[in-house]
Amino acid sequence: MIGGEETVEVAAPVEACYALAADIERAPGWQGGRHRNTVLERDAEGRPSRVRTSVDISVKEVGLELVLEYDEPHRISWTRVEGDLKELTGSWRFDALGPDRTRATYATHADPGRILGRLVRGPVAARVHEILVLSPPQGLKRRLEGG
Secondary structure (H helix, E strand, O other): OEEEEEEEEEOOOHHHHHHHHHOOOOOHHHHOOEEEEEEEEEOOOOOEEEEEEEEEOOOOEEEEEEEEEEEOOOEEEEEEEEEOOOEEEEEEEEEEEEOOEEEEEEEEEEEOHHHHHHHOOHHHHHHHHHHHHHHHHHHHHHHHHOO
């Protein structure tokens, strides 16, 4: 298994954190790493509900289709339905710490499968962890705090 959880405190309201994270099409611009998101389906509220994503994890570009679920403004979660990884789940969780302060927690857990798992070792594993776990919450904080 690869992945983990990262929490940051953001000087922004919970609604602003949620809105930025829920803008799936623009997320690659602030999340860090090299990836693309293409919306395949939208729910009744117009939010992306099925997305094709590709992430360059240094040793390979990984392609996935994800199904997303929303609990506005506190949670966004996703699950792999197709793609290069055997399994993938992830989520954003937003907890208001005050009117203009939010705890944002990003979690992702993946089973790369046997073949890709052999490639994700040593220094490559540290880089993959940075791309998949650390970059998104740091990017969210930077974007909302103007840093």
